[in-house]
Amino acid sequence: MSTPVKLAVIYYSATGSSAVIAKEIGEVAEKAGAEVRLLRVAELAPAEAIASNEAWAAHAAASADIPVATPADVEWADAVIFGTPTRFGNVSSQLKQFLDQLGGLWAQGKLADKVYSGFVTTATLHGGQESTLLALYNSVHHFGGVLVAPGYTDPAKFVDGNPYGTSHVDAQGAIPVGEQALAAARVQAERVIRFATALKSTAA
Ligand SMILES: Cc1cc2nc3c(=O)[nH]c(=O)nc-3n(C[C@H](O)[C@H](O)[C@H](O)COP(=O)(O)O)c2cc1C
Numbered sequence: 001m002s003t004p005v006k007l008a009v010i011y012y013s014a015t016g017s018s019a020v021i022a023k024e025i026g027e028v029a030e031k032a033g034a035e036v037r038l039l040r041v042a043e044l045a046p047a048e049a050i051a052s053n054e055a056w057a058a059h060a061a062a063s064a065d066i067p068v069a070t071p072a073d074v075e076w077a078d079a080v081i082f083g084t085p086t087r088f089g090n091v092s093s094q095l096k097q098f099l100d101q102l103g104g105l106w107a108q109g110k111l112a113d114k115v116y117s118g119f120v121t122t123a124t125l126h127g128g129q130e131s132t133l134l135a136l137y138n139s140v141h142h143f144g145g146v147l148v149a150p151g152y153t154d155p156a157k158f159v160d161g162n163p164y165g166t167s168h169v170d171a172q173g174a175i176p177v178g179e180q181a182l183a184a185a186r187v188q189a190e191r192v193i194r195f196a197t198a199l200k201s202t203a204a
Helices: 017-031 047-051 054-062 071-076 093-107 129-143 155-160 179-202
Strands: 006-011 035-040 079-087 115-122 167-169
Touching: 006 017, 006 071, 006 093, 006 179, 017 035, 017 079, 017 115, 017 179, 035 071, 047 054, 071 093, 079 093, 079 129, 079 179, 093 129, 115 129, 115 179, 155 179, 167 179
Parallel strands: 006 035, 006 079, 079 115, 115 167
Antiparallel strands: none
């Protein structure tokens, strides 16, 4: 019998929106038979900055039990789904810092031939969802990864409207992640697991 696909869901979330999507992806992937590690990246912001924002402080406390990702988690995984809130149309510095720690694995060729995908949250509709995902995906190409974007492969993606990856507009926390983004997340998770399973079956 084949071994299950190993999926690492690695995300940053300050105020919790991206974390909701990460959790949904992890649960769906597990139901699809994957072995899942749900991991947050290390926080870089000073404690005073976090404490000055009620939602940020609350989410930091609520997610304290989620393990912090290490490069070894990427090495372990057959597939990695990264998630981030946008920061001026770009990947958050916290997730970027994590990516920048992957140089050692990259140099050994250990980031290649895995499946990668991504999701994003923004405050506004045109606030940089695609640019953030494309920026994230630059790194995937350098890894030699197999990028599995959702495309418009499922009716749910027409509702979500983002073929680059699951996305949600949260109006700075005023709009909780709802069924639209969760449905897109499910499509993306299942698609990633499907492709990772196929890829794994071709490995020696
Ligand atoms: C420094 C900073 C820059 C941001 N830049 C943008 C932006 O360019 N466009 C946007 O729509 N939202 C922007 N946001 C808002 C967050 O990306 C957005 O509220 C996100 O959904 C929060 O996700 P989280 O709850 O997972 O932290 C920014 C927030 C911060 C703190």
